[in-house]
Amino acid sequence: MEYNLTINDRTDPVHVDITGDNSFEAARNQDAFEVSFARISDHKIAIQVNGQTFNAHVTRTDDGKIVMIEGRTFTVRDADLAERRKTSGKGMASAETEVTPPMPAVVILVAVSPGDQVEKGDAVVTVSAMKMETTLTAPYPGEVTSVNVAEGDKVMPGEILVDIRGQA
Amino acid sequence: MFKKILVANRGEIALRVISTCREMGIKTVAVYSDADVHAAHVLAADQAVRIGPPEPSLSYLNLDAIIEAAKATNAQAIHPGYGFLSENPEFANRCEQEKLVFIGPPSRVIQEMGDKITARQIMVRGGVPVTPGLTSTTSDPATLLREAEALGYPVLIKATAGGGGKGIRRVDAPADMVEAWEAASREALNAFGNGDIYIEKFFTRAKHIEFQILADTFGNTIHLFERECSVQRRHQKIVEETPSPALTPELRQEMGNAAVAAAKAADYVNAGTVEFLVDETNNFYFLEMNTRLQVEHPVTEMTTGIDLVRQQLEIAAGNPLEYTQKEIVPRGHSIECRIYAEDPEKDFFPCPGRIDFLEEPKGPGIRNDCGVYSGAEVPVEYDPILSKLVVHAESRELAIAKMVKALKEYVILGVRTPTDFLMDLLRSEPFVQGEVFTNFIDQHFSDWHPGDAGDAMAMLAFIADELAPPKSATAQAAANDTVATPFQTLGNWKL
Structure with a gap:
């Protein structure tokens, strides 16, 4: 997966490979990180990186996450998420009104085409993250106006996979 | 001792007072505005009474509503905390009239110490050194210019009423005098309804050092040593400590004696604080007397081992002081950091909001007087202080290390706090050396920004x-x- 992460106003590309249950490798500029982690609670994650352990506290905001580590506060934003939202022509992405994956995933199946009529709850796209498959459904009845992804695409939270024009 | 008291405040200080009351078996009544229905102090008290809408003037400053709440709940006494009505002589007077014990000094003392010129006159009579300058107000430009010439520039024009940095102007040259005087007077008239001003010497590299005093109704007065409060931002203290690294034992004793003399000159009763300015040549001058429990009182409690709220209650109940001066023996070093909802990168601008998550630091010698909890709202209407993080250790060096450790462990998500700024400040060379003056933050941290250190960890936390x-x-x-x-x-x- 490729991220563009903005931390306290500086943006860098980050390459991430998931290597197993609760572990990944990340590379940013010249730095490589081998990471394993455990979620302790809603806001607390224990992280081991290159053999060193630290605790991070995370909260989600409207446009990113606030991360606190050892008394220091960081604002971390997914720069592409802002881009994806811009192209979707809307402000905030949400599972309530948009077809978007809840986490980084790969598209397995696209069940609709432009022009199709869908009912609320109809399957539109199936995605897979690691060993988990899930079906994203139409959030409201309407007409599919565009399909923005193809099978095999890597997709990110906030990305609008299918545009549906609601019934008047 | 009282059976029940009303705490006329909110936030951490209301909780602080309630805490000691619970230890002493005294029932507590909290008061709250509509913004504080589920505030921590409301949850902690035995009873709670709504006193009005969020606006302070209609709730926590609402004399009638608070007196009524005390009467309705049969409270015998009122603890005002700090801020709000704590230094309002009219409120203390109303309590006296309504046969409610005001836990603080008599209204007359609050009145006199609240007027800077009256306070200066009382201190001069009591033989306490005051900052060089006028001891009466004037509106004659010739007098101001003559006095400024004698003092030497820069000088400070000060309103005799009020506080909080209002009605104060620094004047560097004679040409600026008249304009500064008019501006200060106008500001004071608007803010306090009294435009009287006077003039005193301005010290560019001064230290702000205050002494805690206790006085009972039998004329016994003692001091509980000093607090160093020179680290200020926007004219408000943010880090306090005791003992002050600047005082020699001789100077400490001399200033302690002066603090007791000041309290006696003022006919002071209950807990109070005498503020001094100390110049570069170790001359000290009476600045003002704070007739309340100070925000930073915990550092004194840590080193002396004395619960100041309990002392306030004992004195208010008419009991004599339990300690003589020589029994007050401070131990070790204590530092307090004020944790506000504010952004240290944006000139400490307040950041109210909802606290998503709170994890308090723990460990030997760590105390956190905290007024919020996970899920609490920090209202926009009030001072955004969340807690006071206090440490106690054997030495100043160890206290700094303990505070840095505690700040590292302090997690507050949802509102910005200055924990990172405070860590950098405490570890800075001038602070470690004790080279701390009132212009410390302006001089060393005026353009502070968090460094990049740790941002890779933040990145990995985001991905996880x-x-x-x-x-x-x-x-x-x-x-x-x-x-x-x-x-x-x-x-x-x-x-």
Whole structure:
């Protein structure tokens, strides 16, 4: 997966490979990180990186996450998420009104085409993250106006996979 | 001793007072505005009474509503905390009239010490050194210019009423005098209804050092040593400590004696604080007397081992002081950091909001006087202080290390706090050396920004949080969607 992460106003590309249950490798500029982690609670994650352990506290905001580590506060934003939202022509992405994956995933199946009529709850796209498959459904009845992804695409939270024009 | 008292305040100080009352078996009544229905102090008290809408003038400053709440709940005494009505002589007077014990000095003393010129006159009579300058107000430009010439520039024009930095102007040259005087007077008239001003010497590299005093109704007065309060931002203290690294034992004793003399000159009763300016040549001058419990009182409690709120209650109940001066023996070193909801990168501008998550630091010698909790709202209407983080250790060096450790462990999510700024400040060379003057932050930290250190860790935390979203996020998504996906209902699943 490729991220563009903005931390306290500086943006860098980050390459991430998931290597197993609760572990990944990340590379940013010249730095490589081998990471394993455990979620302790809603806001607390224990992280081991290159053999060193630290605790991070995370909260989600409207446009990113606030991360606190050892008394220091960081604002971390997914720069592409802002881009994806811009192209979707809307402000905030949400599972309530948009077809978007809840986490980084790969598209397995696209069940609709432009022009199709869908009912609320109809399957539109199936995605897979690691060993988990899930079906994203139409959030409201309407007409599919565009399909923005193809099978095999890597997709990110906030990305609008299918545009549906609601019934008047 | 009282059976029940009303605490006429909110936030951490209300909790602080309630805490000692509970230890002493005294019932407590909290008061609250509509912004504080579920505030921590309301949850902690035995009873709580609504006193009005969020606006301070209609709630926490509402004399009638608070007196009525005390009477309705049969409280015998009122603890005013700090701020709000704590230094309002009219409120103390009303309590006296209504046969409610005001836990603080008599209204007359609050009145006299609240007027800077009257206070200066009382101190001069009591033989306490005051900052060089006038001891009466004037509106004659010739007198101001003559006095300024004698003092030497820069000088400070000060309103005799009020405080909080209002009605104060620094004047560097004679040409600026008239304009500064008019501006200060106008500001004071608007803010306090009294435009009287006077003039005193301005010290560019001064230290702000205050002494805690206790005085009972039998004429016994003692001091509990000093607090160093020179680290200020926007004219408000942010780090305090005791003992002051600047005082020699001789100077400490001399100033302690002066503080007791000041309290006696003022006919002081209960806990109070005498503020001094100390110049570069170790001359000290009476600045003002604070007729309340100070925000920074915990550092004194840590080193002396004395609960100042308990002392306030004992004195207010008419009991004599339990200690003589020579029994007050401070031990070790204590530092306090004020944790406000504010942004240290944006000139400490307040950041009210909801606290998503709070984890307080723990460990030997760590105390956190905290007025909020996970899920609490920090209202926009009031001072955004969240807590006071206090440490006690054997030496100043160890206290700094303990405070840095505590700040590292302090997690507050949802509102910005200055924990990172405070860590940098405490570890800075001038602070470690004790080279701390009132212009410390302006001089060393005026353009502070967090460094890049640790941002890679933040990046990895972001990714980990993406890969294993918290239960609350998935539960939230599920709640928003009538036909939930497995992603949204599985909860805390792992990749």
